[in-house]
Amino acid sequence: MSDPAPDSTAATAATAAPATDVVARARRFLLPDYDDRAAAFWTFLVVLGGVALAHATVHAVSQSWLTIGQIAWATACAAWAGMFPVQLPRTRHAFAAGEIFIFVLLLQHGAEAATVAAAAESAIATWRASRRWSSRIASPAIAAISVASCGAALDLAMTAIADGGMVGGALRWAAVLGCAAADFAINTLLLSAVLCVKRREPLRLAPWWRDFSWVGLVTVASASIAAALAFSAEKSSLVAPMMAAPIIALFVGSMRLVFRQQRADDERQQERLETAERHFEDTFTHASIGMALVSGDGSVLRVNPALAMLLGASGDSLVGKSFVSFVDATSASMLPGRFAALLAPGGQHFQLDVRHRDEHGADHCWSLFADVFGSDRRASGCLILQVHDVTARRQAEERLEHIAYHDSLTGLVNRNRFHDMLAAALERSHDNGQARFAVLYLDFDRFKLVNDSLGHQAGDEFLVLVAARIRESVRRGNEVARLGGDEFAILLEGVDAHEDAPRLAERLHAALGRPMMIRGTEVVPTASIGITTSTFGYLAPEDVLRDADIAMYRAKSRGRARHVLFDSSLRAHISEQLTIEAELRRAIETEQLGFALQPLNRLAGRQLVGFEALARWRHPERGWISPATFIPIAEDSGLMTPLTERMLDLSCRQLVGWHQRDSALEHLRIHVNVSGSSIGRPGFVKRLEATLAATGLRPSALVLEITESVLMERFDSTIETIGQLRELGVGLSVDDFGTGYSSLSYLSSLPITSLKIDASFVRRMTESRQDAEIVRAVVSLGGALGKKVIAEGIETEAQLKQLKELGCEFGQGYLFAKPLDPVQADALALKLLATGVAAAMPHAAPPRVQADAA
Numbered sequence: 134m135s136d137p138a139p140d141s142t143a144a145t146a147a148t149a150a151p152a153t154d155v156v157a158r159a160r161r162f163l164l165p166d167y168d169d170r171a172a173a174f175w176t177f178l179v180v181l182g183g184v185a186l187a188h189a190t191v192h193a194v195s196q197s198w199l200t201i202g203q204i205a206w207a208t209a210c211a212a213w214a215g216m217f218p219v220q221l222p223r224t225r226h227a228f229a230a231g232e233i234f235i236f237v238l239l240l241q242h243g244a245e246a247a248t249v250a251a252a253a254e255s256a257i258a259t260w261r262a263s264r265r266w267s268s269r270i271a272s273p274a275i276a277a278i279s280v281a282s283c284g285a286a287l288d289l290a291m292t293a294i295a296d297g298g299m300v301g302g303a304l305r306w307a308a309v310l311g312c313a314a315a316d317f318a319i320n321t322l323l324l325s326a327v328l329c330v331k332r333r334e335p336l337r338l339a340p341w342w343r344d345f346s347w348v349g350l351v352t353v354a355s356a357s358i359a360a361a362l363a364f365s366a367e368k369s370s371l372v373a374p375m376m377a378a379p380i381i382a383l384f385v386g387s388m389r390l391v392f393r394q395q396r397a398d399d400e401r402q403q404e405r406l407e408t409a410e411r412h413f414e415d416t417f418t419h420a421s422i423g424m425a426l427v428s429g430d431g432s433v434l435r436v437n438p439a440l441a442m443l444l445g446a447s448g449d450s451l452v453g454k455s456f457v458s459f460v461d462a463t464s465a466s467m468l469p470g471r472f473a474a475l476l477a478p479g480g481q482h483f484q485l486d487v488r489h490r491d492e493h494g495a496d497h498c499w500s501l502f503a504d505v506f507g508s509d510r511r512a513s514g515c516l517i518l519q520v521h522d523v524t525a526r527r528q529a530e531e532r533l534e535h536i537a538y539h540d541s542l543t544g545l546v547n548r549n550r551f552h553d554m555l556a557a558a559l560e561r562s563h564d565n566g567q568a569r570f571a572v573l574y575l576d577f578d579r580f581k582l583v584n585d586s587l588g589h590q591a592g593d594e595f596l597v598l599v600a601a602r603i604r605e606s607v608r609r610g611n612e613v614a615r616l617g618g619d620e621f622a623i624l625l626e627g628v629d630a631h632e633d634a635p636r637l638a639e640r641l642h643a644a645l646g647r648p649m650m651i652r653g654t655e656v657v658p659t660a661s662i663g664i665t666t667s668t669f670g671y672l673a674p675e676d677v678l679r680d681a682d683i684a685m686y687r688a689k690s691r692g693r694a695r696h697v698l699f700d701s702s703l704r705a706h707i708s709e710q711l712t713i714e715a716e717l718r719r720a721i722e723t724e725q726l727g728f729a730l731q732p733l734n735r736l737a738g739r740q741l742v743g744f745e746a747l748a749r750w751r752h753p754e755r756g757w758i759s760p761a762t763f764i765p766i767a768e769d770s771g772l773m774t775p776l777t778e779r780m781l782d783l784s785c786r787q788l789v790g791w792h793q794r795d796s797a798l799e800h801l802r803i804h805v806n807v808s809g810s811s812i813g814r815p816g817f818v819k820r821l822e823a824t825l826a827a828t829g830l831r832p833s834a835l836v837l838e839i840t841e842s843v844l845m846e847r848f849d850s851t852i853e854t855i856g857q858l859r860e861l862g863v864g865l866s867v868d869d870f871g872t873g874y875s876s877l878s879y880l881s882s883l884p885i886t887s888l889k890i891d892a893s894f895v896r897r898m899t900e901s902r903q904d905a906e907i908v909r910a911v912v913s914l915g916g917a918l919g920k921k922v923i924a925e926g927i928e929t930e931a932q933l934k935q936l937k938e939l940g941c942e943f944g945q946g947y948l949f950a951k952p953l954d955p956v957q958a959d960a961l962a963l964k965l966l967a968t969g970v971a972a973a974m975p976h977a978a979p980p981r982v983q984a985d986a987a
């Protein structure tokens with residue numbers, strides 16, 4: 134058994150002594166690194182071992198010559214075996230077959246003989262294994278102590294155990310194995326104790342067992358072989374010596390084989406480890422991403438060049454610093470906890486985005502990946518961090534997200550994002566009744582006018598300006614979105630959202646109502662606003678937007694530039710609108726939609742000059758539905774074109790019938806109302822031409838009425854069509870004149886044939902001087918521009934008289950006739966034929982007409 138290699142770290146020089154002192158010199162030579170205590174312990178063991186060996190030697194030589202010869206032979210064998218130690222795997226210790234001879238001696242000649250052999254074997258083995266005299270002396274001494282003491286105990290036990298019988302045999306075996314175990318324990322514990330005292334460490338059993346367990350096993354195995362040989366020699370003096378050599382050879386051979394195999398495995402393992410280490414070194418040094426090894430408390434043990442470059446410092450200067458100090462405060466507050474959790478049992482590697490500010494003050498985003506370094510979590514206590522600068526990628530991601538969720542023109546959030554925010558607000562309001570919200574839905578009233586008349590760029594400018602005004606009116610934390618086109622929405626959140634919403638709407642009207650200059654033109658933006666609130670218990674964001682939209686439409690239909698709070702009756706209203714829409718579509722396709730004809734008269738002499746065709750709808754269940762109800766619905770649902778076409782077709786056929794009946798009726802004209810949406814449609818003129826051709830009506834007999842507001846709103850988009858209509862020879866009349874603030878310059882440049890003074894002026898004219906003046910102005914304007922002037926809604930003789938005095942030439946109204954059904958209108962035309970003058974028949978006409986009579 135060899136002593137562990139010298140321990141160079143524990144060095145306590147021997148205390149100084151006079152150079153002349155032989156003891157001191159011997160001690161400096163033998164025990165250069167032993168302190169007093171260790172030296173005393175060593176000396177004690179050596180003396181004790183020496184005494185044991187001396188006693189054993191004296192006892193051995195006092196035996197018979199044959200015994201002395203046997204002892205000498207076995208001792209020589211043991212010592213010779215000590216020359217060929219078998220290295221034990223994973224320890225610094227070796228085993229030699231000498232143990233077997235020592236135990237054979239012990240069993241055959243007693244403790245003293247075994248002690249001599251043990252000391253000799255140990256001396257030879259240690260001589261070869263160690264250069265230190267301390268070991269070369271202590272090891273044989275300790276071997277002598279342990280074999281002498283255990284051997285004496287075994288001698289006693291063997292004498293006490295009665296020979297013969299199964300029990301006696303088993304007990305003898307047990308005694309031998311116990312003795313071997315004790316010998317192993319005493320020997321190795323004393324060796325460890327010397328080292329521990331020298332290093333001033335307590336003697337710990339766990340490391341002792343880790344180092345020496347193999348030695349124990351081999352010692353017990355050797356003792357078993359020795360016992361087998363000794364016990365069989367007792368029975369037959371021939372068998373044992375014959376078997377000894379092959380058994381020992383087999384034992385030692387197999388031991389060598391097993392241990393060599395194991396050592397080879399260990400070496401391969403070691404090689405693998407070294408290769409892995411080299412690979413790691415290469416990766417660590419040449420990696421393009423930053424890497425650091427840090428201890429559990431985050432202090433840097435190593436950084437690679439890539440990380441040093443990210444930090445703008447040399448690798449060495451970073452060692453010892455806390456990794457946490459490289460990142461911003463928020464990230465820094467998180468990291469220590471995450472590191473500790475990572476090292477704790479069951480800890481998981483993690484990835485985290487952290488912020489770093491470089492020496493120039495620029496902010497970077499790092500993707501940090503952390504894991505335990507090495508495969509053994511508990512043994513490691515060290516973390517490996519990988520750092521990737523992902524600033525550019527994160528910025529690109531943020532930009533992409535911004536694009537995905539924002540409107541590029543105004544920078545406001547877009548419909549998708551608003552939808553998500555609304556969903557979140559809904560969820561909050563479901564979780565907590567206090568988390569109320571309101572949504573305002575804005576739609577600008579004349580955006581199309583700006584877009585059409587000033588161009589799309591002006592339209593964009595308008596949207597940017599109004600978006601800014603909306604944002605300024607809204608408190609921070611409340612989101613403004615552009616839903617598309619000229620539609621905006623605001624999400625108001627908070628306890629007071631319900632009460633604040635109408636107040637905000639007021640503020641918006643005020644802020645938006647300030648005139649703005651767009652490309653040199655003054656524009657006064659007004660918006661219609663619909664409001665709904667979380668009180669309606671919405672489930673989906675779409676429902677919220679739908680109701681806000683309904684309320685907004687209501688605001689529009691109530692005259693624009695106002696706001697309307699949603700209530701459930703609006704929903705009913707909308708669903709009725711939808712029903713009417715579907716029915717109207719059918720009505721236009723079938724004969725349900727007809728027309729009434731209201732006579733137009735020359736005021737002087739009340740002569741019939743024509744008719745105005747007015748749409749009439751007799752619903753199978755609801756009865757007569759007013760144009761005031763269905764015309765706006767047709768307008769909103771794209772039904773205006775087929776409706777207008779039907780009206781034109783009916784009117785043209787009716788008039789052609791009269792023209793063909795008698796030349797005295799040929800001067801009759803017919804006025805047909807045309808909405809902005811149908812005249813703005815491409816192909817309108819073509820279809821009109823086709824209708825004229827199909828019916829054979831001369832174009833000059835047809836007059837299209839366009840309201841003044843439509844004309845002004847769609848000036849740019851209709852001017853071309855109007856030109857084409859005029860070329861065709863069709864007359865054009867401006868309806869409801871005086872209500873649309875048309876600019877005189879537009880008016881004079883348009884090929885218009887007549888102006889229709891709005892009924893409201895006629896009604897107020899007799900009382901209001903101002904209205905009378907307006908009528909006078911329109912009449913003189915018409916005269917100056919060469920356009921006919923027609924007064925609408927004449928109900929009294931007084932109005933008629935005044936209009937004539939003001940110089941108005943034509944008129945219509947209940948005073949002459951209510952709108953007539955086609956049969957009544959026919960009768961009126963016939964009367965004209967008979968009398969030459971078709972006088973008014975105000976009392977004869979029923980208020981409503983039979984549509985199907987058309």
Ligand code: C2E
Pocket residue numbers: 731746747748749759760761764777780805806807808868869925926927928945946947948952
């Ligand atoms: P409008 O073009 O200004 O038509 C005149 C309206 O005044 C008609 O109402 C007519 O019945 C009514 N009226 C005529 N004389 C008098 C009177 O002396 N006193 C009063 N209080 N009212 C009088 P109606 O038929 O209900 O039509 C309403 C509006 O519906 C029309 O106003 C027109 O804008 C629209 N409309 C009717 N038919 C059509 C159509 O075929 N196409 C288009 N685009 N709009 C139509």
Ligand code: CA
Pocket residue numbers: 745806838868
């Ligand atoms: Ca009209």
Ligand code: CA
Pocket residue numbers: 868869889891892925
């Ligand atoms: Ca009118």
